[in-house]
Amino acid sequence: MTRKIERAAVLGSGVMGAGIAAHLANMGIPTLMLDVVPRELNEAEKKKGLSLEDRAVRNRIVSTNKAALKKQKPSPLTSKASLDLIEVGNMTDDMEKLQEVDWVIEVVVENLDIKKKVFAGVDRYRKPGSIISSNTSGISIEAMAADCSEDFQKHFLGTHFFNPPRYLKLLEVIPTKNTDPDVLAFMKTFGEDVLGKGVVEAKDTPNFIANRIGTYGLLVTVQEMLKGKYSVGEVDSVTGPLIGRPKSATFRTLDVVGLDTFIHVANNVHDQVEGKEKQMFEVPDFMKSMLEKGRLGAKSGQGFFLKKRGAEGSEILQLNTETLDYEPRQKLKTQATEIAKQEKGAKRKLKAIVSAKGDRAGDLIWSIMKPVLVYSAELYGEIADDVPSIDEAMRWGFGWEMGPFEIWDAIGVKESVERMKSEGETMPSWIEEMVSEGHEHFYKQKNGNVYYYDRGSYEQKHSNPKSINLKRLKETKEVVKKNSGSSLVDLGDGVLGLEFHSQSNAIGLDIIKMINYAIDEVDRNYQGLVIGNQGKNFCVGANLGMMLMEAQDFNFFEIEMVVKQFQDAMMKIKYSDKPVVSAPFGMTLGGGAEVCLPASAIQASSETYMGLVEPGVGLIPGGGGNKELYIKHLRNIPQGLDVDLQEIANSVFEKIAMAHVSTSGEEAKENGFLDQQDAISTNGDHLLYDAKQKVLGLAKSGYKKPKRTKVPVVGEQGYATMLLGAKSLVLSGYASEHDLKIAEKLAYVLAGGRVKEGTLVDEQYLLDLEKEAFLSLIGEAKTQARMQHMLVKGKPLRN
DSSP: OOOSSSOOOEEEHHHHHHHHHHHHHTTTOOOOOOOOOOOSOHHHHHHTTTOSSHHHHHHHHHHHHHHTTOOOOSSSSSSSGGGGEEEEETTTTTTGGGOSEEEEEEESSSSHHHHHHHHHHHHHHSSEEEEEEESSSSSHHHHHHTTTOOHHHHHHEEEEEETTTTTTOOOEEOOOOOOOOOHHHHHHHHHHHHOEEEEEOOOOTTTHHHHHHHHHHHHHHHHHHHHTOOOOHHHHHSSSSSTOOOOTTTTTHHHHHHHHHHHHHHHHHHHHOOOOHHHTTOOOHHHHHHHHHTTOBTTTSSEEEEEEETTTTTEEEEEETTTTOOOEEEOOHHHHHHHHHHHHHHHHHHHHHHHHOHHHHHHHHHHHHHHHHHHHHHBBBBTTHHHHHHHHHHHHHOSSSSSHHHHHHHOOOOHHHHHHTTTTOOOOOOHHHHTTTTTTSSSEEEEEEEEEEETTEEEOOOOOOOOOOOHHHHHOEEEEEEEESSSEEEETTTTEEEOOOOOGGOOOOOHHHHHHHHHHHHHHHEEEHHHHOOOSSSSSOOOOOHHHHHHHTTTTHHHHHHHHHHHHHHHHHHHHHOOOEEEEOOEETTHHHHHHTTTSSSEEEEEEEEEEEEGGGOOOOOOHHHHHHHHHHHSSSSSTSSOHHHHHHHHHHHHTTTTOOOSSSHHHTTTTTSOOTOOOEESSGGHHHHHHHHHHHHHTTTTTOOOOOOOEEEHHHHHHHHHHHHHHHHHSSSSSSHHHHHHHHHHHHHHTOOTTOEEEEHHHHHHHHHHHHHHHTTSSSSHHHHHHHHHHHOOOOOO
């Protein structure tokens, strides 16, 4: 049977339900969202003379929650147009519509009796063969469906999304003993390929995988904090990036999640386990007092931290866990923290700090790590069937850089087990056997494959062929060429990959040289080129520090040479004989966007934040970005329609002058950075594969490089029109005189200088105007102040 999901339904429109509906809509799936009917009228409805029978009243809860999606930050929507795919209704009048959907997801209150009642209704109305799932965070999946029909139970399973569904990668899929294996296999593939998730199969146990271990780890941290008399701020200062965890560390994470939610999850395990484990899930008294006082975190305005505004600005205060008063935030700084900060990479940092016996920070981290590693090992086989599932759940669900067994490998299995035993810990038997057999790693790599330890032997880890891992690829295939900022890697099938690996993937001369080499090599010997990488972001722009240093030394000849080389490299990408596909993701700013715009096609990640942001540092794009975005907009005009050059120029001018950055790949398309030949990958892990397939598709279809044509511009009159808006912003106080100077230069470049409207100009002419404007601006003291501020503070200076 060929399964497909063309339409879905979400039952429950709270924060999680609406977030799941939004994510489905983002993926292009029409979604019916239902909720309960209100029991009474609100004041606004009374004033309008409405009754409980009016449709607007009956759908009020779900309609309000749908509307709230537009206001949430970060936005659950990749495009405002996604809202149009969400239809609203209620669970009294509209259950018959479930006959039209292929997947029903339940996201109602965490109460077994209520869920069973909802599923009885679903079973009555669903069409045979449709898939049903629950988004519960811990209630027994099997118990929910116990009273439902055989067909229902065959097509039922748990699908636990993490909040917010758009941004958190993990999707735990939990089958029951009655779930059809084909349904399970389909949902795992659908979750990865269509929903863009990292899918882990979990067992039907309390809180599944990530919340079970994550909640345990948070409670261990709280207990060790109290035992060692550390402060909330001290704990957060060392339990974030220093040990491979998110910036929100421990207590800021709890403030974001909400203390009420956290306590509910903790109690769920507490009520279902026994003995020592039950004690570990006992919530400390001070947290219960916080709950009673309504100090829930971000949702209530105060929790473990309180942001207080004073005469000298905002200050972050920390909670005193003894008095429940707020006090100045503290940080933990020791010899171990300073040594760890000097190390490169999460593995080396973590090993350095846990090895520091007798150090206040080292002892804290070890006391937190030790029980979590042992607990994870004890749960192996109970919550998941293999080590990678546990590690992936923690990385994708909690944002850890390494899962528990990856952490164990990083700090050394043999030595850490010996230390734990010397401190009185009892090891699970399978860990004892592993060490006694001489196995010192949970993971091994061989011939580009990853193997994991599994009860006495090593099993090959399943790898989706759509997930290209550049690091492993470089270990097994010859790197064609490499320099300090980039590598040229053979991706197979006649496609080369150009990887950036400079600091922040910033573009310097090393990357420019590699682009030139790559195009020549591809034109001679390959089918095409993918420009992509697997760093934190695709590229944050050109090497700003190098540019500023040269400008302060008055080396304008050097800067002109670099700008010219960058422009030439971008033109080389554009007019390559073979297809070049850029694969942006994350921050794709300034020069990063300029690398994408001239490519034969762009294969963007769904989470791509693209923009030409140079005005924020007092400049305009210098690598051809102005010209290429303008041309891209011209190309987006449907054939046969009259072209309003002024409207296009105004649109491009505004996007660059205001430094607009897309909040998604879909918005990048709406902003004109992507066009009809470009595409978006929903799963970031598949991005390089999708880009490679796009190269091969273009090559197979007989790719011809674009012909050099002249570009129509708006000229002097259009230049004046663009400046009107900029001057009005200055007069109203929304822009500075220096902003106006930047806008004048940008408008002049986009207008094509002092020519007549409609004049056809050569691309090189526009590049020369751009270079001249860039050089004049970088010599300005106020521009250099902006550049300095960005490098030091990481945010724009308005001067």
